Amino acid sequence: MKNIVLYKSKCGNSLQYATWIASELNWELRELSKFKKSEIKNYQNIIFGSGVYMGKMSQIKKILAWFSQKSIIIFACAGNNNIEKDIEVIKKNNFSEEQLSLHKFFYLPGGVDFSKVKGLLKMMLSVFQKVMQKKQNKTEDEIAILEGFTNPTNYVDRLHINDLVSYAKSL
Ligand SMILES: Cc1cc2nc3c(=O)[nH]c(=O)nc-3n(C[C@H](O)[C@H](O)[C@H](O)COP(=O)(O)O)c2cc1C
Structure with missing residues (x-):
């Protein structure tokens, strides 16, 4: 089975992290728009990361709908430099408690x-x-x-x- 890193990045920060992660793990790397839902079954492990805009992670609705049963790794990349209270706000804005216990969440500092x-x-x-x-x-x-x-x-x-x-x- 294969493993993949998916990303959606408007300013390039999530793309940079996704590229580093894929290279470190030797996993495939793909922009989310080039990945089809029907391909999920071909992958054992999946990472998804995107930027935060007006409180919301890009494409998070689609990802959470696609992976309502399968646990994946999700990273958010936003403006703060690892500030705990701001990371909590991002988690609250984007996930339910249930979704946070299903998926493994990481925060990666971006900048503005x-x-x-x-x-x-x-x-x-x-x-x-x-x-x-x-x-x-x-x-x-x-x-x-x-x-x-x-x-x-x-x-x-x-x-x-x-x-x-x-x-x-x-x-
Ligand atoms: C228009 C705009 C809105 C943003 N809104 C937020 C926000 O609500 N919260 C936050 O923490 N960061 C916010 N940011 C910062 C981005 O999340 C940050 O630049 C992130 O690294 C972008 O990721 P990307 O380059 O992968 O798209 C915003 C940036 C821009 C340009």
Whole structure:
């Protein structure tokens, strides 16, 4: 039986982690859109990872529907650098307790770089930035988001995959 790493990445961070993980484990690597549900039966172990946008992991609904019975490894890649309370919010926003006990979840730090965003989202962000800049009495979160437009962060590091890789090797 084969093993595979699937990913959905808009800014390249989950892609980078998925590439490192697949190479470390010597597993196949594929973008989720190029993988069909009917192929699941050909794989023994599956890892899925994606970025978090407005609180939600990309493609997570589809993944949780496909793997409602089969346990897989899931990693979320978001803006925070391993901040426990923010990771808890991501878990709550994306999974039920039942789903968290079925699947093995990992968090891999990404960072925020609005300049990497493309297409419609880029246009929406540009409008959002202008509205925010004009807003009076900004909250702390709003100030932090605005800062992100001028000061991108990047916490992507190969070392972060170690726990996930050790777990996958133990399967
Ligand atoms: C428009 C936008 C919205 C984002 N929303 C969130 C969010 O709600 N929570 C969070 O922790 N990170 C958020 N981020 C940060 C991304 O999750 C982070 O950049 C992640 O590494 C992207 O993964 P990807 O490059 O694989 O798509 C956001 C980034 C952008 C550009």
